[in-house]
Amino acid sequence: MGLDNPIHIAFLLILLLLVFGAKRLPEMGRSLGTGMRGFKESLSGESTPPSLVAEEQTATPATGSAPAPTPVVTSIGQPRPPAA
Secondary structure, X not given: OOOOOHHHHHHHHHHHHHXXXXXXXXXXXXXXXXXXXXXXXXXXXXXXXXXXXXXHHHOOOOOOOOOOOOOEEOOOOOEEOOOO
């Protein structure tokens, strides 16, 4: 009587597709994933500054080698040495 039945899940997905449209669903999924990731980071207490996250996502080394590690700043502003 809940969402354990695959027919119920399929019905909800079709309903979401009709209500929001095919263009909006990927954006909603992306924002939901970002929100869940942020929530998980806030619970664990470990976070990276948004500028470092953006750099990691856009950095693609052309030579196949990993980029140099950047120091992680703790919540009190003191740099922490990168893990070996």
